[in-house]
Amino acid sequence: MGFTLQDIAEALEARLFGDGSLEVRGAAEPAMAGPYDLALAMSEKFAEGLASGQARAAIVWDGADWEALGLKGAIVVPRPRYAMSGVTRLLDNGPEIAPGIHPSAVIDPSAEIGADAAIGPLVVIGARAKIGARARIAVHVSIAEDCAIGDDALIHAGCRIGARVTIGDRLFAQPGAVVGADGFSFVTPEKSRVEEARASLGTETEAVNTSWTRIHSLGGVEIGDDVELGANTCIDRGTIRATRIGNGTKLDNLVHIAHNVEVGDNVLLCGQVGIAGSTRIGDRVVLGGQVGVGDNLDVGDDVVAGGASKIMSRVPAGRVVLGYPAMKMEQFIQASQNWRRLPRMMDDLRALKKGSSDGSETG
Numbered sequence: 057m058g059f060t061l062q063d064i065a066e067a068l069e070a071r072l073f074g075d076g077s078l079e080v081r082g083a084a085e086p087a088m089a090g091p092y093d094l095a096l097a098m099s100e101k102f103a104e105g106l107a108s109g110q111a112r113a114a115i116v117w118d119g120a121d122w123e124a125l126g127l128k129g130a131i132v133v134p135r136p137r138y139a140m141s142g143v144t145r146l147l148d149n150g151p152e153i154a155p156g157i158h159p160s161a162v163i164d165p166s167a168e169i170g171a172d173a174a175i176g177p178l179v180v181i182g183a184r185a186k187i188g189a190r191a192r193i194a195v196h197v198s199i200a201e202d203c204a205i206g207d208d209a210l211i212h213a214g215c216r217i218g219a220r221v222t223i224g225d226r227l228f229a230q231p232g233a234v235v236g237a238d239g240f241s242f243v244t245p246e247k248s249r250v251e252e253a254r255a256s257l258g259t260e261t262e263a264v265n266t267s268w269t270r271i272h273s274l275g276g277v278e279i280g281d282d283v284e285l286g287a288n289t290c291i292d293r294g295t296i297r298a299t300r301i302g303n304g305t306k307l308d309n310l311v312h313i314a315h316n317v318e319v320g321d322n323v324l325l326c327g328q329v330g331i332a333g334s335t336r337i338g339d340r341v342v343l344g345g346q347v348g349v350g351d352n353l354d355v356g357d358d359v360v361a362g363g364a365s366k367i368m369s370r371v372p373a374g375r376v377v378l379g380y381p382a383m384k385m386e387q388f389i390q391a392s393q394n395w396r397r398l399p400r401m402m403d404d405l406r407a408l409k410k411g412s413s414d415g416s417e418t419g
Contacts (some may be wrong), residue, residue, distance in 0.1 A: 059146065061113050063127045064094065068142045070115075073122055074129035078113045083147055086111060094143065097125075098136035115139060150210060153192045170207065188225065193308070206281065217287075217292060220276035224303070227279070230287040236277050239292040239299075239315025239333065272297060273315060280304070280321070286311060302339065320357070335336040338373060 086105030218236025317322025356373030
């Protein structure tokens, strides 16, 4: 499906120059753009690419001489990277899921399916589940009993949504996401070695020959509106109360949210983030890739944690942290500079020690 350059400019609320009737069927980097592609030339460094490509239309930087660049039409936006969200949304048709319910889908008679839903092959929907209007559910998705999913959901292939999960409107779930698995919660008949280690701060104790017994997960998962789940993301159900994900929160691939965790609104969790049980994450928090957060902690609103940080204690609101263990970013930078100086400092210390030893023998 194509759009005119005028359509795109109006959708982006951007300034249009030149021929607004030009047809656009896709987007491309300037050097690789064909005649029906919208070239994304959002800074001057892309000028050379425009010359070598075949684009007739482009999004260009403010002040660009688009005619001299060989274009027949151009769009100028105030914040180019933000414009990317609008362009890609407009041009992305998503997975092909035929309207209606595929004959191979298995839907319990007590389930409720909203108007204009599209349910693909081999989908399974359990008893008393409720699926909102205009939901699009791709192949091999399973939705267990007593789930409720709001309007306009897009659930990609192979997602698994367990029992007693409640999800708001406009869910976007990438392939393989799992919501509502049991939490990883086990206990021993006697005090375990782990409990002893935590109580003694690591003092060695005698090994106990015992076994682990499951604590079953009776709670559910509650997810707000406009939440996105990355591929193979896992969100565990709560032990008694629900695990919660706030409105507008985005989870990258391979993120793990443990039982009883509460994640606030408009949070960004990048790839391979892991949050241990019963921890609270505030609103607008950003955790970089591979950040780990310990159990039973509180991470305040607006915290930013750099990639691979390990949060092992409470973080107050608004703090920017980095490192293992996570500390204020400026402290970590200073400490890392000192670590790099350690070999030279040790050389200096050995030289001083040797000099002192030589002097005492001479005296």
